[in-house]
Amino acid sequence: MNRQRRQRTLPRLAAGTAIAAGTALALAALTACGSSGSSVSAAQGPITIGMSLPMTGPVADVSKSGYQGYELWADQVNADGGLLGRQLRLDMLDDGFDPNQTAADYTRLISQDHVNLLLGTFSSLLNAPASAIAARQGMLYVEPSGGAATLFTRGFTDLFFAQPGTTTSLPDRFVAWIAGLPASQRPATAAYVTQDDPSASPAVAVFRSRLQALGVKTVYYQVYDPNTSNFDSITSAIAHAQPQMIIQGAVADDGAQFVRSLQKLAYNPKILFQTNAPTDEAYPSAIGGADNANGVFTAQSWSPTAAYPGNAAFVSAYTKKFGAPPTEDAANSYTAGQVLAAAVKAVGSLDQKALATWLHSHTVSTIVGPLKWDKAGDPEGSLLLSQWQQGTLQIVAPSSAATTKTVLLTKPAWGNG
Missing domain, CATH: 3.40.50.2300 (Response regulator)
Structure with missing residues (x-):
């Protein structure tokens, strides 16, 4: 090297x-x-x-x-x-x-x-x-x-x-948003997939535990190798399980690769949350354009529009x-x-x-x-909850930092922004 x-x-x-x-x-x-x-x-x-x-x-x-x-x-x-x-x-x-x-x-x-x-x-x-x-x-x-x-x-x-936060607090704002939805609007089922990564997989485990406590049933769970580039077998299993919500612990390119595999199957979850990958400004183009990114949730440590x-x-x-x-x-x-x-x-x-x-x-x-940090250097805060909307990654929570009051409750079908 x-x-x-x-x-x-x-x-x-x-x-x-x-x-x-x-x-x-x-x-x-x-x-x-x-x-x-x-x-x-x-x-x-x-x-x-x-x-x-x-x-x-x-x-x-x-x-x-x-x-x-x-x-x-x-x-x-x-x-x-x-x-x-x-x-x-x-x-x-x-x-x-x-x-x-x-x-x-x-x-x-x-x-x-x-x-x-x-x-x-x-x-x-x-x-x-x-x-x-x-x-x-x-x-x-x-x-x-x-x-x-x-x-x-x-x-x-x-x-x-x-x-502002670590893997333990990463799910905070998204889970709070789900908890705040009327029971009729909450997803009933979820699939969880994550890269075997010390940041991604623990966060997904927290998502799963806390969402199950809200009554969201787990219908699929899979950890994949960091070198995975073909997600077809995983997405096929997900499509068979028919979850209303998908949570992915993505690190980088695996986020876009996973979405492209879902698109091949024309499987469109009601809600899609991915860690890290959607924060890249190139994310929409990597999955076929802004229409495909519309409605995707992620967590951000920083936003260019935060005041x-x-x-x-x-x-x-x-x-x-x-x-x-x-x-x-x-x-x-x-x-x-x-x-x-x-x-x-x-x-x-x-x-x-x-x-x-x-x-x-x-x-x-x-x-x-x-x-501000605790005695271990762990920050005492939470990340921003953001969602892609019409080609812009908007902050939707907390309200003090939000760049929009609109939250898309259901992700549009692929290519229909």
Whole structure:
């Protein structure tokens, strides 16, 4: 695998440096280095912020926009004088979506590169080992994604999730909406399918449990391999079971692939909820156009139209800098930067324990709304409930953030928006 590093001391990007493919540092190498990233050098150099992202591999597109969110955040901080009077430099390694490489990368960033601060990577799969490395060395770890509930049951006190909610709270607003429907309008049956992923499958399990408690009967349940690209056998079984509602734990392309398979069978559920996949602005075109997306529900950590402080300015600045609107992943990484900067400014140093202590006792204003965490770094909030309507992903709950008062109770037939 091509191993890459990007170091960015803004406003100029330094040349990338190749790293040997076979480099892997054992965790034991950390024991001698202590909390090396926590001390501030007397020399007035840049503050180096380390991260490892899957810039190659199956989620490279996600990581590209995510890294751009980090870049924009660092650009703006540096233009405003930096942090503690020092400019920021991003030190990024490419892990190729390999958890073992992620662990090796964060080990290197701490023990060899001696970065001052860390920022997280993408997916629970990668953030699990990365946050464990950070915890072992007592370094603050703010992650832009990785909301699997299991990440917050390991006793870590330096981990913070920069989204409003995790997999446990992801179903909250949708289930509340179902519960609020008159009994005659509630779906009677449901099918549940999910990728075997630490973020997707636990969320679907929560959906199933809570909807069953409302009287929604489960008629099909299936977990599929992350490499699945042909869903015909799954959708055939679903069509045979005839559920009124389908809940899918989708991660990326599997969301569109699943829908296209349903379309081949002309099976149209009354209600369709998918995690993650529908938040991509390319989702409608991936399933045949806006008419096919009409009525699909999803949960969002961020929306470009949400009226949170700084959000509109973020959307404008990102679009101007990169020539396209920001993705949810870009917004999440930008938010992680906001959280990190707020702590550093408030504490006035790079002391890792002091930064974590401050975050545990304060609320941070971000573009995804105010964030507050419990003792495990689990955010005390819920995600937005959104629905595709006439080519636009509208926020339908909570009412304080809603961009429309309309909710489509029944998803139109495929191709009939």
